[in-house]
Amino acid sequence: MSEYRIQGATGEWEVVIGLEVHAQVTSKAKLFSGAATAFGAEPNTQVSLVDAAMPGMLPVPNRECIRQAVRTGMAIDAQINKWSRFDRKNYFYADLPQGYQISQLYHPLVGEGYLDVSLDDKDPENTKRIGVERIHVEQDAGKLMHDQHPTMSYVDLNRSGVALMEIVSKPDMRSPAEAGAYVRKLRSILRYVGSCDGNMEEGSMRADVNVSVRKPGDEFGTRTETKNVNSVRFVMQVIEYEANRQVDVIENGGTVDQETRLFDPDTGTTRTMRSKEDAHDYRYFPDPDLLPLELDDAFLADCRESLPELPDAKRHRYENELGLTAYNAGQLTADVDVYQRYEAILAATAAKVGKSESDVATQVANWVLSVAPGVKNATEDADEANDTTAANAGIIALSAAGTVSGGQAKEIYEIVLKTGREPEEIAETEGLKQNSDTGAIEAVVDEVLANNADKVEEYRGGKDKLFGFFVGQTMKAMKGQGNPAVVNEILKAKLG
Amino acid sequence: MTELTELTVAAIRKGVAGGDFTAVEVAEAFNANVAAASELNAFIVATPEKAVEAAQAVDAKRAKGEDLGKMGGVPIGMKDLFATNGVQTTAASHMLEGFVPQYESTVSQKLWDAGAGMLGKLNLDQFAMGSSNETSYFGNVISPWRRKDGGNADLAPGGSSGGSSSAVSARLCPAATGTDTGGSIRQPAAFTGITGIKPTYGRCSRWGVVAFASSLDQAGPMARDVTDCAIMLEAMAGFDPKDSTSLDMPVPEWEAGLNPDMKGKKVGIPREYRMDGMDPEILKSWDDGIAWLKDAGAEVVDISLPHTKYALPAYYIIAPAEASSNLARYDGVRYGLRDLPEGAGLQDMYAATRADGFGPEVKRRIMIGTYVLSAGFYDAYYNQAQKVRALIARDFEQAWSQCDVILAPTCPSAAFALGDKTSDPLSMYLNDVFAVPASLAGLPAMSVPAGLNSEGLPLGLQIIGKAFDEQGVLNAGLAIEQRAGFTAKPEAWWK
Numbered sequence: 005m006s007e008y009r010i011q012g013a014t015g016e017w018e019v020v021i022g023l024e025v026h027a028q029v030t031s032k033a034k035l036f037s038g039a040a041t042a043f044g045a046e047p048n049t050q051v052s053l054v055d056a057a058m059p060g061m062l063p064v065p066n067r068e069c070i071r072q073a074v075r076t077g078m079a080i081d082a083q084i085n086k087w088s089r090f091d092r093k094n095y096f097y098a099d100l101p102q103g104y105q106i107s108q109l110y111h112p113l114v115g116e117g118y119l120d121v122s123l124d125d126k127d128p129e130n131t132k133r134i135g136v137e138r139i140h141v142e143q144d145a146g147k148l149m150h151d152q153h154p155t156m157s158y159v160d161l162n163r164s165g166v167a168l169m170e171i172v173s174k175p176d177m178r179s180p181a182e183a184g185a186y187v188r189k190l191r192s193i194l195r196y197v198g199s200c201d202g203n204m205e206e207g208s209m210r211a212d213v214n215v216s217v218r219k220p221g222d223e224f225g226t227r228t229e230t231k232n233v234n235s236v237r238f239v240m241q242v243i244e245y246e247a248n249r250q251v252d253v254i255e256n257g258g259t260v261d262q263e264t265r266l267f268d269p270d271t272g273t274t275r276t277m278r279s280k281e282d283a284h285d286y287r288y289f290p291d292p293d294l295l296p297l298e299l300d301d302a303f304l305a306d307c308r309e310s311l312p313e314l315p316d317a318k319r320h321r322y323e324n325e326l327g328l329t330a331y332n333a334g335q336l337t338a339d340v341d342v343y344q345r346y347e348a349i350l351a352a353t354a355a356k357v358g359k360s361e362s363d364v365a366t367q368v369a370n371w372v373l374s375v376a377p378g379v380k381n382a383t384e385d386a387d388e389a390n391d392t393t394a395a396n397a398g399i400i401a402l403s404a405a406g407t408v409s410g411g412q413a414k415e416i417y418e419i420v421l422k423t424g425r426e427p428e429e430i431a432e433t434e435g436l437k438q439n440s441d442t443g444a445i446e447a448v449v450d451e452v453l454a455n456n457a458d459k460v461e462e463y464r465g466g467k468d469k470l471f472g473f474f475v476g477q478t479m480k481a482m483k484g485q486g487n488p489a490v491v492n493e494i495l496k497a498k499l500g
Numbered sequence: 501m502t503e504l505t506e507l508t509v510a511a512i513r514k515g516v517a518g519g520d521f522t523a524v525e526v527a528e529a530f531n532a533n534v535a536a537a538s539e540l541n542a543f544i545v546a547t548p549e550k551a552v553e554a555a556q557a558v559d560a561k562r563a564k565g566e567d568l569g570k571m572g573g574v575p576i577g578m579k580d581l582f583a584t585n586g587v588q589t590t591a592a593s594h595m596l597e598g599f600v601p602q603y604e605s606t607v608s609q610k611l612w613d614a615g616a617g618m619l620g621k622l623n624l625d626q627f628a629m630g631s632s633n634e635t636s637y638f639g640n641v642i643s644p645w646r647r648k649d650g651g652n653a654d655l656a657p658g659g660s661s662g663g664s665s666s667a668v669s670a671r672l673c674p675a676a677t678g679t680d681t682g683g684s685i686r687q688p689a690a691f692t693g694i695t696g697i698k699p700t701y702g703r704c705s706r707w708g709v710v711a712f713a714s715s716l717d718q719a720g721p722m723a724r725d726v727t728d729c730a731i732m733l734e735a736m737a738g739f740d741p742k743d744s745t746s747l748d749m750p751v752p753e754w755e756a757g758l759n760p761d762m763k764g765k766k767v768g769i770p771r772e773y774r775m776d777g778m779d780p781e782i783l784k785s786w787d788d789g790i791a792w793l794k795d796a797g798a799e800v801v802d803i804s805l806p807h808t809k810y811a812l813p814a815y816y817i818i819a820p821a822e823a824s825s826n827l828a829r830y831d832g833v834r835y836g837l838r839d840l841p842e843g844a845g846l847q848d849m850y851a852a853t854r855a856d857g858f859g860p861e862v863k864r865r866i867m868i869g870t871y872v873l874s875a876g877f878y879d880a881y882y883n884q885a886q887k888v889r890a891l892i893a894r895d896f897e898q899a900w901s902q903c904d905v906i907l908a909p910t911c912p913s914a915a916f917a918l919g920d921k922t923s924d925p926l927s928m929y930l931n932d933v934f935a936v937p938a939s940l941a942g943l944p945a946m947s948v949p950a951g952l953n954s955e956g957l958p959l960g961l962q963i964i965g966k967a968f969d970e971q972g973v974l975n976a977g978l979a980i981e982q983r984a985g986f987t988a989k990p991e992a993w994w995k
Contacts, residue, residue: 053602053603056834057829057834058583058601058603058835059583059589059591059596059599059601059710059711059829060582060583060601060605060706060707060708060709060710060711061707061708062706062707062742062743062744063744064741064742064743064744065744092825094824094825094828094873096828096831096847096850097846098831098833098846101829101833101834102828102829103825103827103828103829103831104825104828157846159833159834285874285875287824287825287870287873287874287875287878288873288878289821289825289873289878289882292713292714292715292745292822293706293711293714293744293745294744294745295744295745
């Protein structure tokens with residue numbers, strides 16, 4: 005990986021980055037209550053007595069949330085702590101009904117793990133290992149709405165108590181690109197595991213970005229933490245901005261304050277949210293309402309057995325067993341939706357053409373990665389429901405059998421997307437089939453050559469590039485339905 | 501016929517089941533006593549209609565020949581720390597004045613399911629913080645007991661379950677719920693000549709009980725005798741999946757298991773509880789207790805609980821630390837008091853609401869708790885106190901190799917006069933010195949009346965048992981009860 009350096013007046017600076025990613029755990033109920041967690045519900049409709057911190061209410065851990073966090077830890081090869089404990093983080097805010105957040109400071113559920121991230125799509129094996137310090141589970145807070153009333157703020161507690169995983173990296177990243185790759189890889193793994201939907205717009209995943217700068221080889225500098233950054237692009241912007249700002253501060257004789265900052269997506273800048281002096285004293289202590297969390301071997305075995313094939317393993321298998329290029333394998337395995345679509349179409353295609361998956365893997369990969377998306381993007385009135393596995397496999401099979409040309413396949417797909425009709429029927433009724441009948445093609449070729457005797461003369465005299473003219477004339481005469489390979493072959497033979 | 505309000509839980513249950521009187525007659529008799537005793541200030545809210553309603557249901561069941569339940573036809577007082585659906589629940593605070601829960605605590609629900617009815621919500625020290633009931637926002641409870649000196653000084657009923665102790669000893673109810681964090685059942689029981697047991701931590705669900713210190717809070721019954729405590733505890737106890745610290749164990753049949761024969765049992769006498777300058781009358785009652793248990797067949801052994809002197813300081817770190825966090829939810833945002841001065845922001849609202857909503861003792865404990873959890877002090881105080889707590893639990897563990905139960909005084913003195921200790925919080929805290937070790941160790945402990953002192957005031961003896969061995973505690977208590985012959989009751993001067 006090329007080194008990312010900031011050119012300051014006093015020389016080169018290195019940026020040091022650590023990320024704390026908050027990922028909302030996919031579960032029907034909240035971390036310590038039975039209330040629902042669906043996004044976008046009417047305010048305060050998903051609030052139990054526990055979430056509203058009514059007097060005498062007690063938290064009870066939701067096993068599914070713990071299971072998801074453990075599975076996530078296993079997916080990054082992390083230490084799973086069979087004994088962990090919940091702590092209270094105490095502070096007052098209107099979106100925090102209990103007056104404390106139940107979190108895990110002293111004994112987190114998941115210890116050290118790592119992610120291997122690649123910066124080059126063409127060379128996914130060239131990776132850098134980013135350490136993960138820990139994953140702990142904690143409650144989310146509610147939401148304040150300041151735009152509902154001229155003088156009052158409204159509180160929506162739907163999100164209050166929803167389970168979050170806080171995934172804390174080590175300060176191992178050295179460029180915005182590495183941080184971006186880390187977040188994308190983490191998101192990919194969470195979505196594979198099914199422990200978080202990774203939806204950054206809806207806030208199910210957000211990052212606190214810790215940035216400091218130093219002269220290469222020096223000790224770590226003072227870091228700032230920019231809170232609640234909710235896209236990969238913004239994470240990279242924050243780093244870029246913060247690193248340059250800190251270099252300016254230091255080079256102008258100042259010192260970087262250890263502080264919490266806020267990102268403004270409109271300007272791409274960060275500003276002070278609170279300084280170290282204003283930092284809360286959270287008075288962490290073990291939550292006396294909860295017993296330590298002890299995991300038994302059967303639970304851990306169940307978590308491990310339920311893990312799917314993970315992105316790196318899948319990518320290797322695509323390369324080694326399906327014979328895909330590293331680039332294609334990387335693209336197809338980056339996201340759960342993409343690989344699921346690929347594998348479904350691959351299986352259906354192989355079945356349809358009666359070949360092994362590896363025989364059609366590359367053709368299906370090209371279709372899924374480039375051909376189909378191109379057509380879909382250009383088709384304005386495409387209906388997603390028509391884009392079925394069977395239809396895709398049908399088109400690829402027609403193409404593999406030589407029944408339709410590449411261009412015809414695209415045309416058929418466009419019609420499929422608009423109408424949901426069967427590919428085979430479309431090819432038939434719309435005349436979108438290519439002609440491979442050598443006798444018929446020979447007849448057309450003979451006619452073309454006879455009509456263009458002068459050109460044939462020229463060609464035979466050495467004007468090689470006239471070959472394309474003959475192909476074009478033949479195809480035109482066949483209304484575009486001639487199989488190009490057969491046409492070429494016959495023309496070559498006839499022209500000598 | 502005996503006056504109905506003189507009957508025990510067991511006698512009421514039997515009389516109702518046998519048709520000697522109806523549950524409604526019982527409820528009305530106690531309702532009348534409650535109404536006549538407003539001077540004691542034992543109840544924050546009386547709910548006579550609830551008592552009658554429950555009694556009618558029991559009478560109807562009897563008419564149909566159905567089972568009446570463990571507490572069938574017994575009206576009780578409910579400490580106002582238990583959330584009661586549709587009935588104001590205040591924890592004796594201004595903060596929760598007017599707060600009406602839309603839910604019922606597990607313990608109170610179990611009691612209603614067992615056929616009990618509610619006479620009202622009993623006064624207590626504010627958020628259960630106090631030993632004399634003087635911290636209640638709704639005024640102190642007065643003990644029905646008076647010294648024999650003719651001075652008519654109003655005495656403390658103990659705390660925090662002082663409404664419960666006062667009401668039971670004054671025959672306003674045959675039994676009441678209490679909660680015990682550091683002696684809040686045992687000390688008031690001792691002050692008023694009644695019986696109260698704090699079971700093993702986790703026996704009774706904390707769900708729906710306003711929290712003071714979560715790792716210590718435990719509900720229990722307060723009644724006139726050991727048998728009634730056994731009956732009522734059976735109705736209150738049981739695993740509750742809504743409380744993560746609840747014990748997932750079957751509830752033993754304590755009532756059926758009652759047996760005062762102490763043959764083959766060893767009773768430990770902890771030498772560290774014999775403190776310098778102790779009231780000789782307390783020492784004498786302790787000696788009486790030893791003699792009674794010997795008479796019941798027990799062997800008495802000296803034991804050592806070496807870390808006893810650190811228990812009170814550790815308790816006054818751990819309990820306030822938990823309280824400071826547990827009480828953070830009272831912020832004026834969602835329910836309870838909201839004090840919103842003109843033009844106030846969020847912080848101003850917090851400050852005004854909490855300044856107004858909490859009394860001085862609650863504030864003192866929130867401040868202590870906040871301090872001991874603060875950065876830089878956490879290790880020196882909270883962590884250290886947790887270590888002490890572990891050592892105290894170990895003391896008891898070691899003692900169980902030598903004895904089955906431990907006998908000690910419940911309190912260092914008899915009831916004091918209201919106002920005597922209000923200016924000196926430390927001397928007030930010292931009331932809990934014998935009660936707190938069992939709380940820190942989560943052990944079952946009970947106070948039974950041992951007799952009257954020279955001033956005519958009741959003294960209590962405490963029995964501490966092994967974890968889960970409420971039966972052993974109840975049995976030793978019964979042995980003492982049968983020999984103490986405690987029949988004294990306060991003159992009904994308030995009527």
